[in-house]
Amino acid sequence: MPDLACLNGRIIRIEDALVPIEDRGYQFGDAVYEFIESFDFHIFCLDEHLKRLQDSMNLLDFPSVSIPVLKDDIINLFTLSEYARAGCYLQVSRGVEPRAHCYTNKVLPQITMTIKNLAFLDPxxxxxxxxxxxxxxxxxxxxxxxxxxxxxxxxxxxxxxxxxxxxxxxxxxxxxxxxxxxxxxxxxxxxxxxxxxxxxxxxxxxxxxxxxxxxxxxxxxxxxxxxxxxxxxxxxxxxxxxxxxxxxxxxxxxxxxxxxxxxxxxxxxxxxxxxxxxxxxx
Missing domain, CATH: 3.20.10.10 (D-amino Acid Aminotransferase, subunit A, domain 2)
Structure with a gap:
């Protein structure tokens, strides 16, 4: 199974995942993230990670994102990966618009995820x-x-x-x-x-x-x-x-x-x- 990505809800091969050059996460660091792991196919503390993600977005005045939809996308990505121990990197940027320090109220969040097989830690x-x-x-x-x-x-x-x-x-x-x-x-x-x-x-x-x-x-x-x-x-x-x-x-x-x-x-x-x-x- 190739490493997978999820770009705004669409599952694709990781090498095909591209984001626009004017993404504010790329140009301003205007993005938040989480790293979520699974052990023996069990996703650990998913709800806790999503709550912290929501808290981060709220503190930065991000546009709203559907957490239930995001949760479904994460679970789907873990399931499709077929990895017993996997790591999902989830990033939400404020969105894409022409570069300017001041953002507009029209910008929509850009949601990207990647998932990879993780080696077990050296005991x-x-x-x-x-x-x-x-x-x-x-x-x-x-x-x-x-x-x-x-x-x-x-x-x-x-x-x-x-x-x-x-x-x-x-x-x-x-x-x-x-x-x-x-x-x-x-x-x-x-x-x-x-x-x-x-x-x-x-x-x-x-x-x-x-x-x-x-x-x-x-x-x-x-x-x-x-x-x-x-x-x-x-x-x-x-x-x-x-x-x-x-x-x-x-x-x-x-x-x-x-x-x-x-x-x-x-x-x-x-x-x-x-x-x-x-x-x-x-």
Whole structure:
């Protein structure tokens, strides 16, 4: 089966999917997106992804899009792909019209999707853990909106990978640890999880929400949503990154400093096990 795309509701081969050059997503970064995965043919957290997409569009004053129709198109694309583990990239731009900073009320959203087969994650990452670097945050001030304006994240992830590290974590000018280039960040002190509260500095991650509301609340694991600084990060007992793509990846070193014992910790491993149960058996 060739890789497929969906362009404004029409299923086509990915190599045949073309968008107009005056698409505002291409010229202004005026677009929002989601990345949705399936495991053993089960689409994980589809409704949650669509709600966040709708929230992003509302915050940017996008024209309305039918979420039920969009959901049907996504399910159809996953079904036609026949991939047991697949990743669907969904992007909604404000639309196409002659280039101008000020958009009109006549522009119609442009909806594109692609779906590809995904390899299963290397389990050794969870056993060995990952090493990361940090940098001062220089992204735009509305990181709670999932837009395609990802250049700082792309640059900083590239810098990390060039030096053999897994990712870069952004730190505010005030010294607060925010999030990775494409993942939320948690630390553990004792038996408590700590993560930055939802605000305009971080993305409301789907995996973050699953950990807080479907794992920690249910399993009576203490969760604290509060700012924490870089020194508390370095001195944490455990730490991890989490996202749809990364799942839960233990951080064993940050900026050359060992986190905790320098190995994935017991509470991180416990949360990983609960998360895997949800992903593969829910």
């Amino acid at each position: 050794s990452v969870n056993i060995k853990g990952i090493r990361i670097r940090t940098c001062e945050d220089y992204r735009w001030g509305m990181c709670h909106i999932k837009t395609v304006q990802l250049l700082p994240a792309a640059l900083e992830q590239h810098k990390a990978r060039k030096t053999g590290l897994a990712d870069t974590v952004f730190v505010s000018k005030e010294g607060h640890v925010l999030e990775g280039t494409c993942a939320n960040t948690f630390i553990i002190k004792g038996q408590s999880l700590i993560t930055h509260p939802l605000d305009n500095h971080i993305l409301p991650g789907i995996t973050r929400d699953v950990i807080i509301n479907r794992i920690c609340r249910k399993e009576k694991i203490t969760i604290l949503e509060r700012p924490y600084d870089i020194h508390e990060f370095y001195q944490a007992d455990e730490a991890f990154l989490c996202s749809t793509v990364m799942k839960i990846q233990p951080i064993i070193e940050a900026d050359g400093k060992k986190i905790g014992a320098g190995i994935p910790g017991p509470l991180t491993n416990k949360i990983q096990a609960f998360y895997d149960q949800l992903v593969y058996h829910s």
